[in-house]
Amino acid sequence: MRGHRLDMDGVRVRYGQTLAVRDVTLSVEPGEMLALLGPSGCGKTTLLRTVAGFIRAEAGRVLVDGAAIDHLPPGRRGVGIVFQSYALFPHMSAAENVAYGLEARRLPRAEIARKVEAALAAVRMEGFADRRPRALSGGQQQRVALARALAIEPSILLLDEPFAALDRSLRLDLQLEIKRIQRRFGVTAVLVTHDQDEAMSMADRMAVMNAGQVEQVGPPAEVYDRPATAFVAGFVGTTNRLPGRIEARDGTGYRVRLDAGATFAVETTRGFDIGARVVLCARPEQLALREGAEAPDAFPARLRQSLPLGPALIHDIEAGATELKLHAARHGAPPTPGTVRVALRPDATPALFPEGDTT
Numbered sequence: 078m079r080g081h082r083l084d085m086d087g088v089r090v091r092y093g094q095t096l097a098v099r100d101v102t103l104s105v106e107p108g109e110m111l112a113l114l115g116p117s118g119c120g121k122t123t124l125l126r127t128v129a130g131f132i133r134a135e136a137g138r139v140l141v142d143g144a145a146i147d148h149l150p151p152g153r154r155g156v157g158i159v160f161q162s163y164a165l166f167p168h169m170s171a172a173e174n175v176a177y178g179l180e181a182r183r184l185p186r187a188e189i190a191r192k193v194e195a196a197l198a199a200v201r202m203e204g205f206a207d208r209r210p211r212a213l214s215g216g217q218q219q220r221v222a223l224a225r226a227l228a229i230e231p232s233i234l235l236l237d238e239p240f241a242a243l244d245r246s247l248r249l250d251l252q253l254e255i256k257r258i259q260r261r262f263g264v265t266a267v268l269v270t271h272d273q274d275e276a277m278s279m280a281d282r283m284a285v286m287n288a289g290q291v292e293q294v295g296p297p298a299e300v301y302d303r304p305a306t307a308f309v310a311g312f313v314g315t316t317n318r319l320p321g322r323i324e325a326r327d328g329t330g331y332r333v334r335l336d337a338g339a340t341f342a343v344e345t346t347r348g349f350d351i352g353a354r355v356v357l358c359a360r361p362e363q364l365a366l367r368e369g370a371e372a373p374d375a376f377p378a379r380l381r382q383s384l385p386l387g388p389a390l391i392h393d394i395e396a397g398a399t400e401l402k403l404h405a406a407r408h409g410a411p412p413t414p415g416t417v418r419v420a421l422r423p424d425a426t427p428a429l430f431p432e433g434d435t436t
Contacts, residue, residue: 080108080265081142081232083128088137090123097123099289100137105233108263110256112270112280112297116312120289125235125269130154141232152181154233157226161238163218165210171197171221172206178229196224199258216247223255227262234259234266240275252279273313277301285309301360307430310358317364317401319357320432323349333357333429337396339376341421345429354432361404363425366392367418375420383411394419 083105090098098120105111113121126132128139130151138145146154157178165174172193179189197203200220210218219239226234236255240248256279259266270276276283277297284294285308293305304310311318321335330344333355341357349355367375378396385391390411392403396419403419421427 080106080263082107082140083233083265083267084138084140084143085124085128086138086140088124088127088139089135090120090127090132091135097289098127098134101286101289101291102137103284103291103294105265105267107265109281110259110266110268110279112268112276112283113286114270114273114276114283114313115286116271119286121269121271121286122237124286125237125267128233128267129156129158129235155229155231156233156235157229157231158235158237159219159222159226159239161241163210163215163222163242165218165222165225167210170207170209171202171213171224174210174221175225175228178225182229192228192230193224196228197221199227199261200224200254214247215243216251219243219251220254223258227258227264231264234264236266236268238269238271240270240272248275255279277313285313287312302426304358304428307356307358307434310428310430315361315402316358316428317361317399319359319396319399319401321355321357323351323353323355325351331429335376337376337378337399337419339374339420341374341427343427343429347429349429349431356430356432356434357427358430359421359425359427361391361402363422363427364401364403364419365405365422366403366412367420375418378417378419380412380414380417382414385411 085101085103088098088101101124113124115121123132127134139147175193175196176189179192197206200223202220202224205217240251268279280297282295283297283300284291287308293300293309301314310316319335319337321333324332324334327342330342331349332340333343334340343357376396378394381393381395383390383392385407388407390405390407394401394403
């Protein structure tokens with residue numbers, strides 16, 4: 078099984094008067110896993126089902142290796158799909174479920190048996206071939222569903238919230254398993270999820286969607302570290318929003334005077350007028366508590382509490398009307414609640430957006 082290239086070219090989908098997917102153009106390279114990430118109702122599942130052929134686009138094209146597949150029914154698109162609900166036939170054994178798609182292709186019995194055995198072995202379910210779904214755990218059922226999708230040797234593997242019905246430990250196990258299998262077979266995959274941790278840990282690249290549009294596409298670390306929009310900054314990971322005003326140009330960025338009292342130098346490729354109102358978005362690990370006398374690069378705040386989380390401390394801080402979260406390594410006893418000063422870490426790369434920008 079080798080990876081195939083998937084292209085979504087200007088795909089537009091409408092439900093009545095509602096535009097669910099707005100002229101989306103995306104490419105998935107052979108052997109790559111792309112995550113479609115976004116809140117409920119953003120259009121990610123609609124886009125996936127359009128690729129699968131369950132929904133017909135109003136405009137645009139879906140192509141595999143440069144050839145349009147829009148005119149083909151779902152069963153002839155060479156696409157395998159794994160649903161959140163498993164969608165196994167309850168009256169069939171695991172092996173019979175895996176064989177279903179192969180039988181629909183009228184393959185010889187010996188070839189079907191070989192492919193079923195190989196698919197179940199790939200997901201480590203060869204010992205459960207004769208069991209029906211009701212005799213399998215949720216994680217085992219999802220493995221069978223994955224084996225069924227892989228058995229047909231799909232050009233593209235589509236994963237529609239495949240872990241949502243599983244508990245945390247099973248979810249992590251299956252995430253690792255699917256990533257291992259996807260790497261092993263080199264299959265091109267699209268994962269739909271609203272779970273940012275899932276997208277960041279599994280995907281080679283992720284596309285963050287909002288209101289039917291793609292706001293940013295890139296490797297997970299790039300999207301997290303350099304969000305393109307205020308929405309991405311707030312949706313992917315946790316961000317602290319600190320309002321302020323552009324004070325002056327400063328090299329490749331600006332000096333920003335925060336309402337909280339400090340002045341920070343921020344690099345950005347965005348253009349702002351001097352005096353413009355802005356919001357500085359800083360990740361919890363980009364801020365630090367500062368000890369000692371007052372300084373222009375730190376602002377006063379009140380530490381409400383510090384919560385241990387494994388090797389880290391989560392500081393809950395209040396700066397005027399702004400609530401902040403800071404992450405720090407846990408060394409000894411946590412600091413005493415009370416007055417503190419907050420500064421940017423020297424290596425921090427916060428993002429800067431116009432005030433009121435939520436898209």
